[in-house]
Amino acid sequence: MDITAFIASRRDQALLLGDYNAYRAQLSRRLLTLRKKLGRTSAKGKKYTGGIPISAEDFRKNNEFVHLPLLTSERAWAHAMHMKSTHVADTSAKEVTGSTRRHIISRLKKAVRYANELLELLANRPASGATDVDELEARAYASWLDGAVGFEQRNWKNSLRSYSEARVIYAALLASSKQDVFKDVLANSVDPSIRYAAYQSHMPRTLPIPTIARRCFPVSSAELVSMIEELDSQALSPKSSADNLPDSGAPEAVPKTITWRSRTVDIEDAAIATALGSVQSASAKLAQLLSSGAELDPMEKVSAYDDILVASQDAVDATKHAIDELVGEGVGQSDKRMQALQITRTAVNFDLVNWRVGRNRVLTGDSDGISMGPSVTTKLRKARKDGKDWVYREGGTAPKLARLTERIALYGSTLQIKTMQRLIQGETTRYRALVEIDQVSSEVGAGPKGGEGIPTPLIENLNVYPATRVDLKNLVSYPPRLEPVPVKPLFLDVAWNYIEYPGRTQKSQAKGETTGVRTEEQGSATAGGKKGWFGFGR
Numbered sequence: 001m002d003i004t005a006f007i008a009s010r011r012d013q014a015l016l017l018g019d020y021n022a023y024r025a026q027l028s029r030r031l032l033t034l035r036k037k038l039g040r041t042s043a044k045g046k047k048y049t050g051g052i053p054i055s056a057e058d059f060r061k062n063n064e065f066v067h068l069p070l071l072t073s074e075r076a077w078a079h080a081m082h083m084k085s086t087h088v089a090d091t092s093a094k095e096v097t098g099s100t101r102r103h104i105i106s107r108l109k110k111a112v113r114y115a116n117e118l119l120e121l122l123a124n125r126p127a128s129g130a131t132d133v134d135e136l137e138a139r140a141y142a143s144w145l146d147g148a149v150g151f152e153q154r155n156w157k158n159s160l161r162s163y164s165e166a167r168v169i170y171a172a173l174l175a176s177s178k179q180d181v182f183k184d185v186l187a188n189s190v191d192p193s194i195r196y197a198a199y200q201s202h203m204p205r206t207l208p209i210p211t212i213a214r215r216c217f218p219v220s221s222a223e224l225v226s227m228i229e230e231l232d233s234q235a236l237s238p239k240s241s242a243d244n245l246p247d248s249g250a251p252e253a254v255p256k257t258i259t260w261r262s263r264t265v266d267i268e269d270a271a272i273a274t275a276l277g278s279v280q281s282a283s284a285k286l287a288q289l290l291s292s293g294a295e296l297d298p299m300e301k302v303s304a305y306d307d308i309l310v311a312s313q314d315a316v317d318a319t320k321h322a323i324d325e326l327v328g329e330g331v332g333q334s335d336k337r338m339q340a341l342q343i344t345r346t347a348v349n350f351d352l353v354n355w356r357v358g359r360n361r362v363l364t365g366d367s368d369g370i371s372m373g374p375s376v377t378t379k380l381r382k383a384r385k386d387g388k389d390w391v392y393r394e395g396g397t398a399p400k401l402a403r404l405t406e407r408i409a410l411y412g413s414t415l416q417i418k419t420m421q422r423l424i425q426g427e428t429t430r431y432r433a434l435v436e437i438d439q440v441s442s443e444v445g446a447g448p449k450g451g452e453g454i455p456t457p458l459i460e461n462l463n464v465y466p467a468t469r470v471d472l473k474n475l476v477s478y479p480p481r482l483e484p485v486p487v488k489p490l491f492l493d494v495a496w497n498y499i500e501y502p503g504r505t506q507k508s509q510a511k512g513e514t515t516g517v518r519t520e521e522q523g524s525a526t527a528g529g530k531k532g533w534f535g536f537g538r
Contacts, residue, residue, distance in 0.1 A: 056127035275315035
């Protein structure tokens with residue numbers, strides 16, 4: 001019946017040309033056409049009676065009866081997705097709440113109801129004629145829609161359980177049929193939803209998605225488990241040590257940390273850790289091949305780099321995807337997880353470029369293509385008449401000169417690149433110095449300020465070297481302002497009578513004379529009635 005291929009093809013075709021609303025309108029038209037074809041419409045001019053119910057026997061008669069509940073379920077799902085996408089496009093709104101959220105959930109529940117009705121009808125094997133694959137596809141589709149209901153209700157436990165059931169079934173179908181449609185459904189819808197629901201359930205990000213799906217898979221249904229194991233016996237058991245439980249120890253092939261220069265960060269994303277483990281294993285195989293000592297053709301060496309280049313590119317893509325997820329969640333650049341992912345991104349990009357350079361060096365040949373080996377012609381020639389082999393001779397002077405010219409041009413380009421590098425470094429240093437000078441100049445400003453923010457004239461700052469240009473219009477203050485000026489100081493020689501200065505008479509005579517003079521001055525002052533400081537009158 002190809003339920004998954006029918007749904008996936010219609011979604012891809014409709015969403016390629018329009019949006020969810022166009023997909024919903026297309027489903028309505030297809031439903032009307034199909035009901036008319038199968039005779040499930042009301043007679044013209046009569047009252048609508050609700051339609052004739054579908055039975056399991058109808059599926060055996062015509063497989064197109066399976067499309068009726070499928071299209072109805074898809075139409076309800078497209079209606080819910082249209083309302084959600086319309087709200088997401090509105091940047092002013094933060095989150096779907098209120099009646100809009102209830103309407104979205106009701107449409108998804110309606111889609112789940114029709115999907116479950118289809119599953120119940122297909123489960124009646126004798127009447128419907130369905131196979132195990134048909135029933136598993138219907139069950140996976142119903143679980144997929146049920147996971148979307150839990151996702152919108154923020155019921156992460158139920159959502160994770162439903163998505164895990166769909167994931168295990170689709171993985172088993174992929175392992176048995178090798179159809180790309182199951183791989184696309186897993187990669188585009190189921191796996192991202194499981195990762196986000198596991199994150200909201202506080203599960204470690206280092207846990208791979210297959211392990212999460214097997215943990216949350218409802219193993220209570222023995223019939224479902226037996227049908228899955230018939231398709232893939234290893235679907236519900238760990239395939240490798242990378243899928244073991246965290247407490248059993250992580251595998252040695254998957255790194256836990258990554259180092260770039262002097263910084264070491266933890267790897268929290270399982271996809272990045274798995275990709276880096278693949279890079280390490282591919283690197284070990286390449287090193288073993290190159291060190292084996294066997295004479296390998298250059299093209300064989302080049303092809304040996306393909307695995308490690310693919311693994312390195314996967315690591316780069318996984319890191320970018322993890323960064324985009326954090327950006328979508330509103331995580332800032334200062335967050336520890338974002339900084340760790342940025343360092344991881346730098347390291348894996350550097351390794352990718354490094355491996356590409358190594359591959360290109362292999363393509364250039366020995367000594368990076370610098371050696372001037374003999375040019376041997378490889379032109380096919382006819383066999384000689386005498387039966388002898390042609391003797392291949394070394395090329396002439398002209399080809400050698402041509403190759404030498406090419407190498408000189410390449411060497412000149414290398415020198416130009418080095419010169420340009422030095423010039424860029426010099427210009428970088430120069431502009432850094434200019435920025436530093438500008439910062440210092442802005443800090444110094446126009447010099448010291450006087451009162452009320454007026455620049456001080458140059459004549460009053462002759463002892464300060466100007467950091468900027470001299471303002472020749474501010475040499476002096478004109479017209480002069482009234483300013484306090486220090487006057488001539490009054491010197492009081494209080495030690496005159498106690499220090500013997502040169503030129504004075506003997507101390508004894510000076511003492512007597514000083515006493516007589518002092519007595520006369522006191523008498524004259526008393527007689528004249530003059531008073532003042534130190535005998536000076538006023």
